[in-house]
Amino acid sequence: MSEKGLIIVYYGNGKGKTTAALGVALRAIGYDHNVCMIQFIKGEWNYGELYSSNRLKPNFELIVTGKGFVGIIDDDHLIAEHIQSSKNALKIAREKIISNKYNTIILDEINYALKLDLITENEVISLLNSKPENLNIIMTGNHLSNKILDLADLVTEMKEVKHPFKKGVKAKKGIDF
Numbered sequence: 690m691s692e693k694g695l696i697i698v699y700y701g702n703g704k705g706k707t708t709a710a711l712g713v714a715l716r717a718i719g720y721d722h723n724v725c726m727i728q729f730i731k732g733e734w735n736y737g738e739l740y741s742s743n744r745l746k747p748n749f750e751l752i753v754t755g756k757g758f759v760g761i762i763d764d765d766h767l768i769a770e771h772i773q774s775s776k777n778a779l780k781i782a783r784e785k786i787i788s789n790k791y792n793t794i795i796l797d798e799i800n801y802a803l804k805l806d807l808i809t810e811n812e813v814i815s816l817l818n819s820k821p822e823n824l825n826i827i828m829t830g831n832h833l834s835n836k837i838l839d840l841a842d843l844v845t846e847m848k849e850v851k852h853p854f855k856k857g858v859k860a861k862k863g864i865d866f
């Protein structure tokens with residue numbers, strides 16, 4: 690645990706940001722590393738990693754804090770509730786980051802929470818600055834600010850080339866959720 694940790698960002702409009710982060714988790718757990726994933730936006734519906742996390746215990750911890758996607762048709766939460774749950778996610782993230790119990794912490798959809806103004810850029814930067822030297826942090830979401838780009842060590846843009854949704858194909862179990 691003595692190597693310098695990285696700040697990794699997967700962003701962009703193409704599919705694969707959360708799955709890339711989960712891929713890193715799978716790889717790390719193979720070496721008995723401890724990974725914690727905190728989901729900022731998702732919540733209140735089912736997806737595969739909720740169940741896989743139980744199978745990968747005790748190395749993988751998944752914390753769902755979100756109230757589902759913001760502003761879509763079946764979103765019946767007030768924006769204040771989304772803000773509250775994002776603030777709660779930040780608080781949990783900070784506790785996990787300073788706990789020294791993990792090799793890698795995934796802040797899933799945090800960039801999206803930032804874009805929607807559910808959290809502020811200063812809050813995210815302060816979170817990143819609280820990172821212990823050897824901890825890896827992975828951030829996902831479709832947005833990237835210049836300041837976070839500066840702080841990051843590894844940034845990959847997922848760019849949509851083709852997505853079956855455009856042909857009317859619905860989200861698929863085991864692929865999309």
Ligand code: ATP
Pocket residue numbers: 702703704705706707708709798829830831847849852854855860864865866
């Ligand atoms: P995934 O969780 O599949 O890796 P993601 O993290 O890159 O996707 P999100 O912005 O978190 O993407 O959106 C999650 C959902 O939206 C997934 O069901 C995903 O398939 C879908 N999605 C992602 N990119 C696109 C796209 N370009 N067009 C349509 N749907 C998309």
Ligand code: MG
Pocket residue numbers: 706707708798829830
């Ligand atoms: Mg995602």
